[in-house]
Each structure stands twice: as structure tokens, then as C-alpha cells.
Amino acid sequence: MNIHEYQAKKILAQYGVPVPRGGVAHSATGAIYQANELGGDKWIVKAQVHSGARGKAGGVKLCESPKEISQFCDQFLGNNLVTNQTGPEGKMVSSIYVEEATDIIKELYFSIVLDRATQKVTLVVSTEGGMDIEQVAEEMPEKINKIRIDPSVGMQPFQARQLVFTLGLPNEAIGSASRAVMKCYRAFRDTDANLLEINPLVLTSGNKVLALDAKMSFDANALYRRPEIFEFHDKTQQDIREINAAEHDLNYIGLEGNIGCLINGAGLAMATMDMIQHAGGEPANFLDIGGGASAQRVATSIELVLSDENVEAILVNIFAGINRCDWVAQGIVDLLNKRDIDIPLVVRLSGTNVEKGQKILRDSGKKVITAETLSDAAHTVVAEWKKSTGK
Known part of the structure; x- marks a missing residue:
């Protein structure tokens, strides 16, 4: 589960990570109020969406007057912000974050990610803050430094200092930066996060470090024990x-x-x-109906797949164990009795009650194409899709 920048900063602040002062608003009036509360004559105004690269898309702006803040809000609030990470449809902006302007001396990159391959937590830093880390890794891999933490032991202060030393910070900033890294690790650990990214982490003219941006995502399987995190869910x-x-x-x-x-x-x-792609097609979704699926659940699942206007063929592939092929077949027939499906529907059943399921499909009189194996099903659905669309 992802959360907004202002929510991530709220979490980090609770753990003592230094962040700029700011406030969230849902209207132009509210944003101007937040700016007045912060004081000063310059503010950073940010559209809040679950996406990076907001600045490149115009979703982050330095404003020097209430009028500029109002114009920014009028442009984005209630509209979709399109970035290179959202796809062409973009994502709805329903909140604006107003933050005090920061005197930046140096921009850095910092992140913590759960590395499932090593079963450890990896901390990544770079002196090239403000850039996409993928671009840095490709063009300047020597600028990236990592350390891995065994979660059973936890992060030690010397490891934080070791990581901070690679950033070339002034001696006066080493201590505060090391403490900030330790606090970020605790926030990551205590909230069951699987990603914490601060880009940029900045050095100010006073040799302080600030989390100027923040992104966090969390293990959805752990949200039952983190109700305070689940409250941040934005549908x-x-x-x-x-x-x-x-x-x-x-x-x-x-x-x-x-x-x-x-x-x-x-x-x-x-x-x-994978087999669909091997056969020359492209899957429109991942949908696992789970074990013990009833006929109603199967029908609901097909309706869900059909709600995607890009779907031009459907493949049902069931290997029944806890599930039963006759339940699946009955769900398909029940749906076809209620509505017509004018795109190819290929069904491959195997396992418990497969004969009953196949009989239900045969006796239904509905236009259902059956297949015996996974390979046969994938090649059949791709062939039928091409035939029906002329592609």
C-alpha cells in the first residue's frame, strides 16, 4: 500500500527524522491559509499523488505569492496529474501540500528497501539526489553505495556512519545525518514498510539534513496490525x-x-x-480467484475482467484441488445466461470434478471454447483474439 508524501513525512517526523514544516490542504483557500501559518514569502507547493516525477510534470512549484498558490491549486485540484509513472490517464489530485522553502546546498538520495532475494534490508545512498535512481545506476553506478542489514540484528550506529561517510558531507553534518539514517531505519522497521525513499535528502546552509521529499509503501499483509497506517489508504x-x-x-x-x-x-x-506472451498475446490482468471459489465468485470474477474495456478475449484456466471444476463451469454458464459475451471465451479445466465441469459447459449451448492443456489454452485464446480483432 502506498501513501502520500505528506503522510510519509508525518510518520518520519514522529520518529524524529528532520522534515521541513508544512501543511496539507484540499482547496486554494486552505493552501493559502497553510502558507500564512508557515510565514515567509516563498513556499513549495506540491500536488499529492501516488507517483514520482511530479516535478517534471509541473506538479511541484516554488510560489512567491498567495496568487501563485491559488493558480497552482486551480490548475491541479480535482484534475489528473500525468507523470511518466502514472500512464497517460494520470492520477487524481485531491490534496495539495504547502511547505516552507528550504535553502539547499546539496541534494542527496537515500532509500531503504526490503531485499527479498537476500532476506535483508538494503540501504542505498547517492550523492546524485534529485535524479531517478535508475538513471544514476545506469549512467553513474559508482555514485551509488549500499549496505545490507540483517533484520534479526538490526542497524547499528557504525553502519549508519559508514553509509553517511560516502556522501562527502561536512564534518558538522555527519552526526545529524547518521542519526537521521538510524531514525529512518526504525520508522521502516516499526511500520512494516517495504520501501522508504527520500529523494532528495538535502543539506542546508546550516549543515542540517532535511527529508525534502518522502515516499513510503507498506506490506499489505501486515496492515491488520497497523491500523494507523491503513487509515492513510487513499482509494x-x-x-x-x-x-x-x-x-x-x-x-x-x-x-x-x-x-x-x-x-x-x-x-x-x-x-x-507467461504462456500467453509466448503464444504472441499480452495479458490484461492478473486475477487469482483463490481456493473454494463458488459459482457466484466465478461469475463476479468474469464481470470484473469484462469491466476492463481493453479486454478483447478471456482465458479461464483452472486446476481444481480445493476448487471444483463443476463450480467454475456453473459460474461461467450462470453469467452467460444473464448476459452475452461478444468476445472469445476459452476455458481450460483440470482436476476435481473435471468431467462434470466439462459436461456443464457442453450442455449449456453457450459459445465456450475449451482446451485440454495450458499451452493449448494459451495458443487458442491468442488465435481467437487475433481472429476476432483482425490483428
Whole structure:
């Protein structure tokens, strides 16, 4: 689960990480009020969306008057901000963060990420703050330094100092920067985060370090024990299909292809999507209906897949264990009795009650294309998709 910048900074501030003073607003009037509360004659105004690269898209601006703040709010509030990370549809801006301007001497990069391959926590720093870390890694890999922390031991102060020394900071800033790194690690650990990114982490003219931007994401499986984090969930930033799926306890992730997938089991889903690509198609989604799916759950899942206007064919691939093929088949037929589907529907059933399921499909009189194997199903759905679309 992702959260907004102002929410991430609130968490970091609670752990003692230095952040600039700021306030969130949901209207131009509110943003001007926040600026007046902060005082001064310059403010950084930021559109709040779950995306990086906001500055490049115009979503971050230095304002020097209430009029400029109002104009910024009129431009973005209630509208979608399109960045190179949101896709062409962009994401809705429903809040603006107003922050005091900072006297920046140097911009740095800092992040903490859960490394599943090593089962450790990796801290990454770079002297090239303000840039995309992927670009730095490609063009200047020598500018990136990392250390790995064993979570069973935790981060030690000497490791924080070791990391900070690579940033070339003045001696006066080493202590405060090291303490900030330790506090960031505690915030990451205590909130069950899987990513904490500060880009840029800045050095000010007073040799202080400040988290000028902040991004955090959290392990959704741990949110049951972090209700204070779950309160930050903003549905307006989430794919509507994923929201609808969550309401039915379905695991759904929207992709960019044209072939809708309805599968049970994450491993089988991944294998099916790979096979679709191998056959020359592109999956439109990841959808795991889980074990013990009822006919109603299957019908709901197909409706969810059909809600994506880009879907031009559907593949149902079920290997039944706890599930039963006859339940799945009945769910498909129940939906087809209620509505017509004018795109190819390919179904591959295997496992518990497969004969009953196949019989239900055959006897239904509905236009359902069946397949015996995963390879057969993937190649069939791609061929039918090409035939129906002329692609």
C-alpha cells in the first residue's frame, strides 16, 4: 500500500527524522491559509499523488505569492496529474501540500528497501539526489553505495556512519545525518514498510539534513496490525478495478494487454501469463480467484475482467484441488445466461470434478471454447483474439 508524501513525512517526523514544516490542504483557500501559518514569502507547493516525477510534470512549484498558490491549486485540484509513472490517464489530485522553502546546498538520495532475494534490508545512498535512481545506476553506478542489514540484528550506529561517510558531507553534518539514517531505519522497521525513499535528502546552509521529499509503501499483509497506517489508504489513487476486486476479496492487478485472465493460484496465474506472451498475446490482468471459489465468485470474477474495456478475449484456466471444476463451469454458464459475451471465451479445466465441469459447459449451448492443456489454452485464446480483432 502506498501513501502520500505528506503522510510519509508525518510518520518520519514522529520518529524524529528532520522534515521541513508544512501543511496539507484540499482547496486554494486552505493552501493559502497553510502558507500564512508557515510565514515567509516563498513556499513549495506540491500536488499529492501516488507517483514520482511530479516535478517534471509541473506538479511541484516554488510560489512567491498567495496568487501563485491559488493558480497552482486551480490548475491541479480535482484534475489528473500525468507523470511518466502514472500512464497517460494520470492520477487524481485531491490534496495539495504547502511547505516552507528550504535553502539547499546539496541534494542527496537515500532509500531503504526490503531485499527479498537476500532476506535483508538494503540501504542505498547517492550523492546524485534529485535524479531517478535508475538513471544514476545506469549512467553513474559508482555514485551509488549500499549496505545490507540483517533484520534479526538490526542497524547499528557504525553502519549508519559508514553509509553517511560516502556522501562527502561536512564534518558538522555527519552526526545529524547518521542519526537521521538510524531514525529512518526504525520508522521502516516499526511500520512494516517495504520501501522508504527520500529523494532528495538535502543539506542546508546550516549543515542540517532535511527529508525534502518522502515516499513510503507498506506490506499489505501486515496492515491488520497497523491500523494507523491503513487509515492513510487513499482509494482515489488506486485502479478502480483493483478496488472492486478487493471488495469481493479477489486478488487483481491490472496490466496493459488485451487478454483477460481468470485463474486459481498465483503460480498458475504467472505461468499462464507467461504462456500467453509466448503464444504472441499480452495479458490484461492478473486475477487469482483463490481456493473454494463458488459459482457466484466465478461469475463476479468474469464481470470484473469484462469491466476492463481493453479486454478483447478471456482465458479461464483452472486446476481444481480445493476448487471444483463443476463450480467454475456453473459460474461461467450462470453469467452467460444473464448476459452475452461478444468476445472469445476459452476455458481450460483440470482436476476435481473435471468431467462434470466439462459436461456443464457442453450442455449449456453457450459459445465456450475449451482446451485440454495450458499451452493449448494459451495458443487458442491468442488465435481467437487475433481472429476476432483482425490483428
